[in-house]
Amino acid sequence: MAMEIFVLSDRRLNSVADWQHSIDAELFPLRLSADVPFTALSGFLPAQINDTKTGFECDHWSPQSTVGAYANTKFSHPWKYALAFRFGSRAGELESAWMAATAYARATRGVVFDTEEGKIFEPHEALEVVRSIERDRPATDAILEEIKRKFSAKP
Amino acid sequence: MNQPVARVEHRETRGRSIRLTQSRISLRSIRATLAGVMDIVDYAPGLTPQAYGRIVHGAFAAAVRLQGISGIGYQDVETTFGGSYYGAKGSVRTDVILRNDSGDVIAIYDVKTGDAKIEPARAAQLRAKAQIGTNVPIIEMHISRGVSRKAAYATSSQIQVAYRKVLNDQFFRC
Numbered sequence: 621m622a623m624e625i626f627v628l629s630d631r632r633l634n635s636v637a638d639w640q641h642s643i644d645a646e647l648f649p650l651r652l653s654a655d656v657p658f659t660a661l662s663g664f665l666p667a668q669i670n671d672t673k674t675g676f677e678c679d680h681w682s683p684q685s686t687v688g689a690y691a692n693t694k695f696s697h698p699w700k701y702a703l704a705f706r707f708g709s710r711a712g713e714l715e716s717a718w719m720a721a722t723a724y725a726r727a728t729r730g731v732v733f734d735t736e737e738g739k740i741f742e743p744h745e746a747l748e749v750v751r752s753i754e755r756d757r758p759a760t761d762a763i764l765e766e767i768k769r770k771f772s773a774k775p
Numbered sequence: 776m777n778q779p780v781a782r783v784e785h786r787e788t789r790g791r792s793i794r795l796t797q798s799r800i801s802l803r804s805i806r807a808t809l810a811g812v813m814d815i816v817d818y819a820p821g822l823t824p825q826a827y828g829r830i831v832h833g834a835f836a837a838a839v840r841l842q843g844i845s846g847i848g849y850q851d852v853e854t855t856f857g858g859s860y861y862g863a864k865g866s867v868r869t870d871v872i873l874r875n876d877s878g879d880v881i882a883i884y885d886v887k888t889g890d891a892k893i894e895p896a897r898a899a900q901l902r903a904k905a906q907i908g909t910n911v912p913i914i915e916m917h918i919s920r921g922v923s924r925k926a927a928y929a930t931s932s933q934i935q936v937a938y939r940k941v942l943n944d945q946f947f948r949c
Contacts (some may be wrong), residue, residue, distance in 0.1 A: 709833030
């Protein structure tokens with residue numbers, strides 16, 4: 621079940637190690653899989669958040685494609701690079717994608733574009749989203765678990 | 776009573792229209808399931824858009840699995856392509872796939888909330904990973920919050936019960 625955000629930027633990081641460094645600087649409890657060359661990022665990128673194995677799809681993307689698809693959003697200028705993050709509803713995916721995107725945007729002086737809201741977040745605003753996601757996580761997990769429990773119960 | 780309602784639209788990204796009767800029935804079932812999910816999820820106030828999106832997608836996955844829709848098995852929800860297990864490095868995941876009697880993928884459904892949409896490049900990526908051609912439609916099931924349609928299904932009451940339990944009834948706008 622894919623949700624989607626992008627980081628738009630005018631520069632790129634050189635490696636996953638650099639990216640991990642920026643994640644650590646934000647004090648996020650997120651570890652990216654280190655054995656994927658940054659330039660080769662495509663599809664699911666495994667990660668770990670606290671003790672939970674998780675991850676998100678991560679692809680180098682065409683910023684023109686994204687900007688063109690969301691014509692109602694006012695982008696500040698023609699960004700040179702885009703990194704796509706796609707994630708599902710399973711534990712940790714939402715948090716890990718937003719943490720990774722926030723750190724990447726901060727490190728590249730880019731922005732996070734949330735397709736759900738059609739809204740652009742500066743890194744400090746994206747950090748607030750991360751905080752709200754963390755705050756809502758217990759309730760969100762409980763709602764989802766209760767829904768699944770009801771569905772799996774016999775009528 | 777002014778209840779929040781949901782509209783579910785679908786849009787095909789390239790590919791031919793689905794012609795098989797089974798496929799049409801499945802599409803109606805999926806739309807109905809999503810509408811039922813939305814009717815309930817919209818009741819929960821105070822959710823951030825991110826939490827809202829996660830719950831919609833998670834509830835929809837659970838609901839589709841429950842429905843036992845023809846052509847959609849348990850493994851056809853959140854299916855991994857390009858890897859042997861969920862979360863495999865480099866893989867992609869689809870929301871729901873529909874198979875014919877031979878087991879071939881004949882449609883991919885993708886749920887989008889808010890302003891989100893499927894870019895043609897994403898559709899191409901999914902087709903490449905799933906090893907399907909442009910004759911297989913990728914159908915965007917798009918939800919507009921708080922608009923136009925009310926649906927009542929068995930799954931709705933189940934989700935509503937779940938919400939009430941977690942959110943302690945007081946938050947509901949019924």
